[in-house]
Amino acid sequence: MSASASHPIGIFDSGVGGLTVLRAVQKLLPSESLIYLGDTARVPYGDKSPETVTRYALEDARFLEAHNVKAIVVACNTATAHALETLRDVASVPVLGVVEPGVKAAVAQTKSKKIAVLGTRGTIRSETYQRAILARLPDAKVLALECPLFVPLVEERFQEHPAARLIAQSYIQPILEAQCDTVILGCTHYPILQPLLNDLLGPYIHIVDAAAACAQALKRLLNDSHLLCQSLEAPAPSYYVTDAPEHFQRLASGILSSDMHGVQQVSLLEAALT
Amino acid sequence: MSASASHPIGIFDSGVGGLTVLRAVQKLLPSESLIYLGDTARVPYGDKSPETVTRYALEDARFLEAHNVKAIVVACNTATAHALETLRDVASVPVLGVVEPGVKAAVAQTKSKKIAVLGTRGTIRSETYQRAILARLPDAKVLALECPLFVPLVEERFQEHPAARLIAQSYIQPILEAQCDTVILGCTHYPILQPLLNDLLGPYIHIVDAAAACAQALKRLLNDSHLLCQSLEAPAPSYYVTDAPEHFQRLASGILSSDMHGVQQVSLLEAALT
Known part of the structure; x- marks a missing residue:
């Protein structure tokens, strides 16, 4: 399925940190639909090996692709550092790192x-x-x-x-x-x-x-690919996590300064096996 | 395969913390062979949900059982708290928590x-x-x-x-x-x-x-089950981790006050699928 301007942008991180990027993207691109994935069952990535982080990042990206995103933002520096090239090789949509x-x-x-x-x-x-x-x-x-x-x-x-x-x-x-x-x-x-x-x-x-620089780069990327969304109002972002949502929700409200509802727990194994 | 006194004791934790238990067991039961598993690809367990920790603990125990251990020590309080009963239900050998x-x-x-x-x-x-x-x-x-x-x-x-x-x-x-x-x-x-x-x-x-109390309980458990090892000298413990060994090895040497060699990286998926 090829990307369309009306499709959402996918953003992933190991946990809540990537919400600082989501916040910057929301501010700069308020018309865009956003899907956020926090791999909270395996957080943190920072101390884990390049191979393990790459495996996790591939599963994260696979999940977002299964949700028809038009672009993927790797809102995690460790995953960007270890896995960006690999993600670009295998993803069917543009992948942007931080x-x-x-x-x-x-x-x-x-x-x-x-x-x-x-x-x-x-x-x-x-x-x-x-x-x-x-x-x-x-x-x-x-x-x-x-x-x-x-x-x-x-x-x-x-x-x-x-x-x-x-x-x-x-x-x-x-x-x-x-x-x-x-x-x-x-x-x-x-x-x-x-x-x-x-x-x-x-x-x-x-x-x-x-985070602001990443949002700017995303805007340029979407613009150059004619993928900027033209709608006037975006729905609230969808949030997915791989462990129980409570801890994520509590931390997230401190970063986004607003209450977060409807965070869904998902298994990445299903996406990986498709 | 039923347990025998000559089989090793299996000890698992999310990372290096359980080495404080291994150290106590070595001190009290110097004749026993020990297998240690640190699930470093998914460390830490402390903030994760009961369901996720239970899933991880079951995979850890499965790995140790595949290595013919005669008893399993859950050297992680979070895993003991969330998963001990479940582990006892499914394991074929005695399971001891901390x-x-x-x-x-x-x-x-x-x-x-x-x-x-x-x-x-x-x-x-x-x-x-x-x-x-x-x-x-x-x-x-x-x-x-x-x-x-x-x-x-x-x-x-x-x-x-x-x-x-x-x-x-x-x-x-x-x-x-x-x-x-x-x-x-x-x-x-x-x-x-x-x-x-x-x-x-x-x-x-x-x-x-x-840790010392846990080692004492383990000694009682093995004694009551006639599973105490009678050999005079145990081999060095075997160490397994689920992420690259370097970081584990560096941390572990601080806990055990001795250099650690031959730490092997393993995948728990294989044991889980058997």
Whole structure:
């Protein structure tokens, strides 16, 4: 089945983090129907191996394709880092990751050419960001920092607890020492920590809004493919998760600042076996 | 195939936490062969639903049974809380959890009958500990506290970071207020935090060593079933994980204080389909 402008956009993440991307897409493209999948039965992806994350990402994409999406947004940096190329090889619709848009925005922003990337262990060790930045700006200095405790802190709503400040201080100290002027939040959970990070990094270090950059890239992609939806009003997004919805719903309401209803639990095995 | 004394003991957990139980079993039963399975492709279990955790636990047990174990130790409190009864229904060998032994030791220890339990969200919300304590000591006062950030702090080796102290202070404050005299560490990761917790709780609050209690219960179980191994020397344990071994190996060496070799990655699907 070929994609049509009236079809929804599919967005997936390991859990709730990708909702920061969904929020940015809703803001920029309010006419679009959205389907969100959070693979909460296997969250988090950040520490898992490239092979395992790729297998999970393929199942996530297969599920969204079975729902006739016209494009897939990989709203998870770890899955983008490990699986984007594979997903593009097998998917029948365009697939957009979160790495390239953030890198493009960072390269446009930096003056010192010293760019820091914060991410999960998997994202940082994949060196996807490092390669993408150097491809666009060969004389850049890239500081890539693993921040594995940021996801649990966000998931536990500890972003304003003094412990979050101490952990963030430990993680970002090298950014201050290296005098970077631009920071990419290379994990879709991290925008929740942005007020704290802004405070610790000070006014002269710019934090790239990768979710907004991703939404912009999606708009260009749909426009170029003549797939932008022309309707005036979109229905509410559909939300699917692979574990019981309660925990997701509770976390999600903190990110979207609105109550979320009708989250459905699904099994990815069925989609994988079709 | 019926169990024989020369067969190994199977131990499973979602990740490395169960190694604290393996360590206790090795110490008490040095003649026994041990097989350890860490379901690292789906770690953690603590926040996932009872149904999902039960499905995973059944696959874990199936894998161990396929390796001819004579008994299964569920070295994960969340899996014990959600799945122990189901596992006992379907397994062909005795299945031992970590909840009952810890509760028994706590009930023997307490004088004030005010007992606190620290655990993951799943374990605490299952109310397994609360019910097990009240079954043995009906007039006990049980304070059950969710500590979801303890697992990531241990996994990231932050147990001596000042942030771990702040988070632990937040979590245990109700124990001091309620004047409990006994604390059960209801998650196999938490013994790694015991020096910090001892320091914060002070000398008058006793922390139960649930891993040691579990090893004692296992010894009784094997003895009663005439399944204690009589050999003089056991081979080194076999370790299996469901994701790439590197991260597990790195974390495990911190818990076992020795290098770990020959960790094998396996797929549970094969065992599940047999």
